[in-house]
Amino acid sequence: MTVPETTPGAPKSKSRFRTVEGAIFAAILVILAGLVVPTVRTWRFRTEESQARADLIRIRDAVLSFTRDLDRTPTRGRDGTERQLFRLIGPGLIPEGAYFTSSDLHQGYLSDHLLRNRPGGATGPRYEAWRGPYLSSLTSDPWGFAYVVVAYPLAREDDRDSLVVSAGRNGVLDGNYASTRDPVAAGDDLIEVILDKSLEQAAPLR
DSSP, rough: OOOOOOOTHHHHHHHHHHHHHHHHHHHHHHHHHHHHHHHHHHHHHHHHHHHHHHOOOOOOOHHHHHHHHHHOSSSSTTTSSTTTOSSSOOOOOHHHHHHHHOOOTEEEEEHHHTTOOOTTOOSOOOTOOOOOOOOOOOOOOOTTOOOEEEEEHHSSSSSSEEEEEEEEETTOOOOTTTTOOOOOOOHHHHHHHEOOOOOOOOOOOO
8 A cells, every 4th residue: 555645844834824814804903993093083072072062052052941931140149149150060070170069159059050959959949930941951071071061251240251161172272261251172171162253243131
């Protein structure tokens, strides 16, 4: 019987081929990941930013609807004093730079004015002619931080603009919007002007 001859080098050649093939496949995966991951991150960021901008517009419209209905701004303090609130905040983590403390009588919660009629808390004075809720819901921004309404201009007769602000992904209010005229968003902040009080568009507030 004749035993067929084998080529001693064949198995090694196949092994090398498979190793090279595997390396090429791994390299392709790395390249694809380098292309796909940034694309997914960009898409996700744009989606989150679009959601935040939509929320800012909803809050702006709610404040304006409140103001039209009551002929006053949502700045009544917890003791019933009108135009007392300089800053209103929504639910979520307090953004760095918001300087919000619940004990400050010049700061309040958006939900107590727009979602329910209790500017003075559970037992405090209510708004007359309140026709809300002016928002169907109120949540944090897509990054878990609270939306902030710079209400000081709503409570004072001057030409500063009132804003609603999202601190963005970094959770920091990168700009000082307390005394803003013609505001521009700083860093990754997102802003929406609630009331443009420039001299050309100024209107008396009650």
